[in-house]
Amino acid sequence: MLNWTFRELISAPQQLLASVAAVAGAFALVLFFEGVFAGESDQIVALIERTEGDVWVMQKGVGNMHMATSFVSDWKIDAVADVDGVEKVTPILYLNSAIEAGGRNWFSFVVGLEPGDGRAGPWRHAGGAQLPGAGTAIVPDIFASDAGLSIGDTVRIAGRDFAVAGFSGDTFSMANSITFVTIDDLADTMSSIGTVSYMLVDAAPGVDPAILANRIMGEVEKVNALTRAEFAARDYSIAVQMGLEIVWMMTLIGGALAMLLTGFIVHSHISERERELAVMKALGVRNSAIYGSTMLQALAIGALAFLLAVALMLLAIPLTQWLMPKVSLAMTGEALIRTGSTALVVSLVASVIPVRRVLSVDPVTAFQQ
Amino acid sequence: MKVSAMLNLAWKNSILRPGRMVLIILSVAAVLAEILVLEGFLAGSYTQLRQTVLRRGGDVMVAQSGVTNFLATRSILPQQARAAVEAIPGVAGTHPLAAIGLIYEAGERRSPIIVMVYDDAGGPFAMAAGKPPAEDGSIAVDHALAEKFGLSTGDTLTLSDFEFSISGITRGESALFTPFAFMNFDTLIDFYFESDVASDIAAFPLLSFLSVDAAPGTDPADLAARITGEVADAQAMLPRDLALNDEEMGRELLGPVLNLLLGLSYGIGAMAIGMFTFAAVRSRRRSLGVMRALGFTARHIATGVVAEAVVTAVAAIPLGILMAVGLAALIERVAPVYLLEVLEPRALLQTAFVAVALAVLGALAPLRMLMRLDPATAFRE
Incomplete structure (x- = not known):
């Protein structure tokens, strides 16, 4: 029976290929959709993960950076620096804003840096100045290329013009590009003199960041302090939660599509082999064995399609980076498990579709015609 | 054949x-x-x-000079801008608006929200339940947030340790995967002073936009151009143009x-x-x-x-x-x-x-x- 199943499956290789490709396309769509959310979520925490602070200090009641607003009076920089176990404090100012460049509007995180201090600044230099100076901005290289920006060109942030002084790498995604300016320029733009948004705190050697965060909250009035890992995890979870429902819906749609396609192909195989099945039944092969064979075929198609979808995604990640650098793609283990499980369920449900056909085959037809 | x-x-x-x-x-x-x-x-x-802009009403929308978007941007108008705009011939009335991004947390679940603050116009477009937030300390949240967190009219919503009473649930008020919430300016002031938000209130936007009603017979495009020319640090646009920029x-x-x-x-x-x-x-x-x-x-x-x-x-x-x-x-x-x-x-x-x-x-x-x-x-x- 296994042999028959295998022969059946490869009896029309082009058809099998088209079926597997179509089902894989449905799974790839789900993986791709989820990959975009994962890629964007990774990029959301890029600033937190790629900079050096062990502890992040922010306004009390704030625990995020993405789509959040935090203001802390600047006298607290010294207060935090005086806490036992703090080696260095790096303040930044931060603003979510649309940026006008090349006649288009882009959404960006704008980070104000202390002059000459790159600890919270661009982590990969991609041309021009490394750090922003007065009246200038460091913009992501992909953003610059897409907007046709060169050194010296102008970008407008919250109504104020900045000259492009340099480019940074690994700082762009569609929803989370990062632009760097000086803290004074951003304070002026935001009319928030005397405040900072976040402080990146370096712990002295041997000091546990979690203990230091608690100590800062205990000693400095009205601030929240989180370890870098905790802060990144909170922002990542926001991004994931924002896309959770739509990812599930796409999984549902893609899964239903894959189920119909798989069901069709096993149904076709059964329909084309009715006479053969009748002979098998006449020879004593039971319905359950034939049905087991269709289930195996469906599982094989589902498994092949899933593997092809994963291969497509592995190919799509570098290809997208090359052809469409604006799109950030990532593949997570969770996405693989979810789509793999969907493939399994889809195959099992699809194999039910031709059951009626299998049961209706009459062994007598083997001796007719 | x-x-x-x-x-x-x-x-x-x-x-x-x-x-x-x-x-x-x-x-x-x-x-x-x-x-x-x-x-x-x-x-x-x-x-x-x-819709986010168009539902706020008005014939002209005034923002901080150089700001050409309504969403995903920060606009701060000086307090005196309202009087300056109202002094311009052809202006029948102005309605202040502010927009603030906050994170709502309930246990391990979080959602960003955009709080729209309004006075006498520009509030919720449609209510699914309850009423707009007229009383101090009240807030109306969108159906999207209410559904996700199981909130309903009369419940308490805590933002930055400040407890709001939910006066109503709005319908279809969200954009960029983010639900909106609405409150009035008195509640915003209470929120700033009583909650754990920044001690420096000047850092927060109190006036982001002004929705302007044109007097009968006044051309809104012409009025927008005059406001931009005459009011310092302000830029006026037609709501439809602002909406197209956001799109x-x-x-x-x-x-x-x-x-x-x-x-x-x-x-x-x-x-x-x-x-x-x-x-x-x-x-x-x-x-x-x-x-x-x-x-x-x-x-x-x-x-x-x-x-x-x-x-x-x-x-x-x-x-x-x-x-x-x-x-x-x-x-x-x-x-x-x-x-x-x-x-x-x-x-x-x-x-x-x-x-x-x-x-x-x-x-x-x-x-x-x-x-x-x-x-x-x-x-x-």
Whole structure:
């Protein structure tokens, strides 16, 4: 029976290929959709993960950076620096804003840096100045290329013009590009003199960041302090939660599509082999064995399609980076498990579709015609 | 062979095996539904962006000088801007607005929200329950947030340790995957002073935008130009232009990914239809061989196969639309933060056209097999 199943499956290789490709396309769509959310979520925490602070200090009641607003009076920089176990404090100012460049509007995180201090600044230099100076901005290289920006060109942030002084790498995604300016320029733009948004705190050697965060909250009035890992995890979870429902819906749609396609192909195989099945039944092969064979075929198609979808995604990640650098793609283990499980369920449900056909085959037809 | 005869043949072939035909039509309809859902998601996202400004009302919208977006940007107008705008001839009234981004947390679950602060105009467009936030300390939250966190009228909503009382649930007030909440300016001041937000209140926006009513007979575009020219640090735009700028930003944000997903969906559609026609041709090789033996040319048969694929696609279009409407309703019910405009006429027409084009493209898959079809097949088996 296994042999028959295998022969059946490869009896029309082009058809099998088209079926597997179509089902894989449905799974790839789900993986791709989820990959975009994962890629964007990774990029959301890029600033937190790629900079050096062990502890992040922010306004009390704030625990995020993405789509959040935090203001802390600047006298607290010294207060935090005086806490036992703090080696260095790096303040930044931060603003979510649309940026006008090349006649288009882009959404960006704008980070104000202390002059000459790159600890919270661009982590990969991609041309021009490394750090922003007065009246200038460091913009992501992909953003610059897409907007046709060169050194010296102008970008407008919250109504104020900045000259492009340099480019940074690994700082762009569609929803989370990062632009760097000086803290004074951003304070002026935001009319928030005397405040900072976040402080990146370096712990002295041997000091546990979690203990230091608690100590800062205990000693400095009205601030929240989180370890870098905790802060990144909170922002990542926001991004994931924002896309959770739509990812599930796409999984549902893609899964239903894959189920119909798989069901069709096993149904076709059964329909084309009715006479053969009748002979098998006449020879004593039971319905359950034939049905087991269709289930195996469906599982094989589902498994092949899933593997092809994963291969497509592995190919799509570098290809997208090359052809469409604006799109950030990532593949997570969770996405693989979810789509793999969907493939399994889809195959099992699809194999039910031709059951009626299998049961209706009459062994007598083997001796007719 | 006449077109009508080919269509007749295609139709008869289609209904020869009804079960199989239903499965094919269902599958093609599912592909179309999936495309329409993506198109509807894109169109709905742009509508939400436009509506955010347009629902705030007014003939002219004044922002900080140089700010040309309503959402995803920071605009701070000086307090004296309101008096300066009201002093301009042609201004019938002004309505202050502020927008603040905050994170709502309940246990381990978090959601960003955009709080719209308003005075006498620019508040919630439609209420699903309760009433707008008239009393101090009250807030109206959108259905999207209420659904996600199980909130209802009369409940307490805690933001930055400040407890708001939910006065009502708004409908369709969200954009950029983010639900809105509404409060009045008195509540905002209380929130700033009593909650754990920054000690420096000057850092927070108290006046982001001014919605301006033009006096009867005043041209809004002309009024906007005069406000921009006469009020320091302010820029006036027509709400429709601001809305288009926000939509444009949405296109930059969502367009590349969703267009890529749409491209992938079209690819799946072509492959699926190719698979169906390939399977149909393969299962009817004998009858097609008979046709060849009767004098039909390979071209005739290929045309018939293409016609059959087109018939299938045309039959699948209404079902696909129905499925898309059902899926959109399900998605909007589970996650009301999204708006899916699956019945957008441009997307419908485009998808119907693409369905037929994919059918023709997919029907070419077994072309080689058809061209090599031997009339002797009719006498084998």
